[in-house]
Amino acid sequence: MKNRLIGAICAAVMLLALFAPMAMADGVCGESVSWTLTDAGVLTVFGEGAMTDFAAGEAPWYAERGAVRKLVVESGVTSVGSGAFSGCGLIETVTLPLTLGSIGDGAFDDVYALKNIYYAGSIAQWKAIDIGLDNSFGSAKLVCADKTEPFSDISGWYHDYIITCYMADIVNGRPDGTFCPEQNVTRAQFVMMLYNMGGRPEISDTSLGFADANAVSAVYAAAVKWGVKAGIVTGFTDNTFRPNAEISRAQMATFAYRFLKLGVSADVLGELSGRNDILADGRKFSGNSFYAHNGRAFHNGTLLVDADMTKMGRYLSPSTAKITSKGVDSVRSRVVNLRELCPGLTIEKMAEAMNRAFEQVYGLTAAPLQEQDFDHHALDALYAQFSSRDWVYGRSAPLDFACGDKFPWGEVSLHLRVERGTCRDAAVYTDAMDAGVSAVLEGALNGCAFSAGALCRALEGAAVPEEIRDDLCRLIRAQNI
Numbered sequence: 001m002k003n004r005l006i007g008a009i010c011a012a013v014m015l016l017a018l019f020a021p022m023a024m025a026d027g028v029c030g031e032s033v034s035w036t037l038t039d040a041g042v043l044t045v046f047g048e049g050a051m052t053d054f055a056a057g058e059a060p061w062y063a064e065r066g067a068v069r070k071l072v073v074e075s076g077v078t079s080v081g082s083g084a085f086s087g088c089g090l091i092e093t094v095t096l097p098l099t100l101g102s103i104g105d106g107a108f109d110d111v112y113a114l115k116n117i118y119y120a121g122s123i124a125q126w127k128a129i130d131i132g133l134d135n136s137f138g139s140a141k142l143v144c145a146d147k148t149e150p151f152s153d154i155s156g157w158y159h160d161y162i163i164t165c166y167m168a169d170i171v172n173g174r175p176d177g178t179f180c181p182e183q184n185v186t187r188a189q190f191v192m193m194l195y196n197m198g199g200r201p202e203i204s205d206t207s208l209g210f211a212d213a214n215a216v217s218a219v220y221a222a223a224v225k226w227g228v229k230a231g232i233v234t235g236f237t238d239n240t241f242r243p244n245a246e247i248s249r250a251q252m253a254t255f256a257y258r259f260l261k262l263g264v265s266a267d268v269l270g271e272l273s274g275r276n277d278i279l280a281d282g283r284k285f286s287g288n289s290f291y292a293h294n295g296r297a298f299h300n301g302t303l304l305v306d307a308d309m310t311k312m313g314r315y316l317s318p319s320t321a322k323i324t325s326k327g328v329d330s331v332r333s334r335v336v337n338l339r340e341l342c343p344g345l346t347i348e349k350m351a352e353a354m355n356r357a358f359e360q361v362y363g364l365t366a367a368p369l370q371e372q373d374f375d376h377h378a379l380d381a382l383y384a385q386f387s388s389r390d391w392v393y394g395r396s397a398p399l400d401f402a403c404g405d406k407f408p409w410g411e412v413s414l415h416l417r418v419e420r421g422t423c424r425d426a427a428v429y430t431d432a433m434d435a436g437v438s439a440v441l442e443g444a445l446n447g448c449a450f451s452a453g454a455l456c457r458a459l460e461g462a463a464v465p466e467e468i469r470d471d472l473c474r475l476i477r478a479q480n481i
Helices: 002-019 062-067 123-127 159-167 187-197 218-229 249-261 265-269 309-315 347-362 376-386 389-393 437-445 452-460 466-477
Strands: 023-030 033-038 042-047 070-073 077-080 093-096 116-119 141-144 271-273 277-280 283-293 296-301 401-407 410-419 422-430
Touching (some): 023 062, 042 077, 123 141, 123 159, 401 466, 410 437, 410 466, 422 437, 437 452, 452 466
Parallel strands (some): 042 070, 070 093, 116 141
Antiparallel strands (some): 023 033, 033 042, 271 277, 401 410, 410 422
């Protein structure tokens, strides 16, 4: 009986060992910090002290980023290095220890699929962590092991709303650990909330022109000065601000309207990035493309209202094999759903707002297109063209030679098939504003001798802007052909 029991235990141990996750890769990522990645997709960071800071794409596990589904940072690690998990878009859960004191810039950049962050401390302890720039946790849920509330008096229906604003640094409690949710808000306190929502911009002017400026507490002084400068706060006809007076519903609506419509709207609700992205709070919610041809300009844009970030992460993280024939990695930005910034937003409401905005900007009346307005035979032909493999994937030249780079006018990738020292087939992929550039460049390079000098001479005769010719020539000469 005893032997059978011992045999059963041994068999169980062997089975556990057989099915236990196997390490795919491991290494060091700090002076006293190491890491391991299992075939189950679990990346574990362990040790004592700080992780190394990494440039984007240089973390030792970056090559295996498509396999990482779960990140565990064990107790003892005091900081997550800058850029550490940038581009690990398929991570769904992150576990962080109480010993963590800082998260470096861009450590969690491009982590699209993140659903849950499990933290060993409390909400207040999480908020005390020094989190650097360019960390997009998106709509991931924070789950704290320590359930201690930051305030002792927020057990009502408003709990989640207060916590959300507290985490976003919009509101804070009192020194005694209470929030006083039933108390009314003063005019200075509400302006402070708007100031916090606006990112607490620096204020150079230190003076206030109100007759009761001395009544403005030092706690609210910067916010009130900002409100005056932004046109949100104008004061009463007797040149007073009355900072300690309770704010009325009408005054609150007025301040909020000015906040959205005047000086801070561009900073808070949207900012341009590069040539074609629109950001909110530093995260991309709109990408745009432009096409100019035969004196006409066309515009196409996208808006993230309530997209599935998990699927987006999967679609934007293709395997290298799938893009080898074109040789261009997708350029991804941190993203955000507008619904996250504006709860309750729907596609219909967004469409209505877009209509009103276009009418205001262009001074015209927006009218919806009806199905009968289109030539269905022409649409069928266009559908067949734009769904064809050649259109979707493009013509891919064999990779005898390839180079690419990003310039102010756009990104470009040049592929050549070389036969007996001559370019027999050229393929140029670019997001330049003029879509005709690719065809012109391909025509100039086909049949050209395969040398830097000959390629540059061929480009000199191409009917494209001079800066494109010059940039491409420098790119080719840098390849040491």
